[in-house]
Amino acid sequence: MAGMNAKADKISDLTINRLSVYLRCLHELWAEGARTISSQGLADRFNLNSAQIRKDLAYFGEFGVRGLGYNIEELRNHLIKILGLDRPHNVGVLGAGNLGNALANYDGFSPGKFSVVALFDTDPGKIGRRLPSGVEVHNMDEFASIASELAIDIVAIAVPARVAEAALDAVVDAGIKAVLNFAPIRLQGRPGVKINHVDLLVSLEGLSHFLSIRPMLAHASAASDE
Amino acid sequence: MAGMNAKADKISDLTINRLSVYLRCLHELWAEGARTISSQGLADRFNLNSAQIRKDLAYFGEFGVRGLGYNIEELRNHLIKILGLDRPHNVGVLGAGNLGNALANYDGFSPGKFSVVALFDTDPGKIGRRLPSGVEVHNMDEFASIASELAIDIVAIAVPARVAEAALDAVVDAGIKAVLNFAPIRLQGRPGVKINHVDLLVSLEGLSHFLSIRPMLAHASAASDE
């Protein structure tokens, strides 16, 4: 049990999110025929500092070669491992409304790594429906048994805000540890459960704020990106 | 022109995003019949420090009353003003795929503040279609004229990654200054244009990472929330 690669410790979400971005970039570079890349080369692709990339990677091991940079295939494999993408993840979507359906049909998830395997709803009119993709809408009451049957390990909450907390209770009770919340509400954290928020209203209101101060920025230089 | 309320200056996105969350909470409190709230009362609703809330608000003025807290209606009006929600915003959606359609039909945006008024696509098979909501799918070539006609001030990019950069060019050329990007790609910033990213893959991979380190956290305390 001698720790070979330091993991878990206290690595920030910011770092993890960037690893995700690096990985995506490595896929592109590989497709372009590149086989090696320097931290500076990666940094140029986004608006990042090369030291930041090196630091991010260094949390997990020494993946580079001094004087040469990083081997793309090797680094890619490391990142896949670190991000837990070396095994598939089955996603259950709560709420078969517009958003839930879009998620179930969305094919933008990296090929094969994340699959939406079931929708859940409480509306009898929706239960039993089957999407073009073959995914079925189940009764929310059956969440626990179906989640276990289909090996669901990630849940996306796409229900109205007022029932989101109750929905979270149900999935946490069923042993789910990873949740992606789309409901416009700040869900109370549960111990041992990771909740990532996708909050469209917050994002839109950030843009709205920007538009309202923009006239005041007038001649001054205006900033951009996230 | 004596600056009555200090705005714009250098306020971080983190602060602006929290204002959005506070505002949502004020709506709820108001609906519950509350008429006044302390920073501590607000802080208890999320996992926040009360000093943070006071600091966030203090950037924009002195809205509270010592000893009493904040008047909910008054603070709400201030936040609405600060976030530019005192006038409506028209959103154009690029890409009439699953995600684009879901956005166009999504009614979760705060009542009336943001309206999706048009979809745009390059696929002749989709152009001309009209959604149940009445929103029409236009030819992307006509973006500039229709955006101006419909007074679109915010664009959501929901096209495949490989054409996202070109799509951004088109909207920026048409004078759009605020963009919500759903494509899994880090768009290059443009001067004077604010781009917010909603990156589902990054969010999912963050969850995947958490699941893969979770077994190692074992008996140790496991953390949560975003």
Next chain:
DNA sequence: AATTGTGAATTCCTTCACAGCC
């Protein structure tokens, strides 16, 4: 007595700058 607004302290994150290695 209660609660704000805020300087000071702290913690967290990023960038610099360079020793170490290929």
Next chain:
DNA sequence: GGCTGTGAAGGAATTCACAATT
């Protein structure tokens, strides 16, 4: 010579703690 890995410096965001105010 070029590039990584990293200690040290710098900067940003958060939290503390308390004087000011009602």
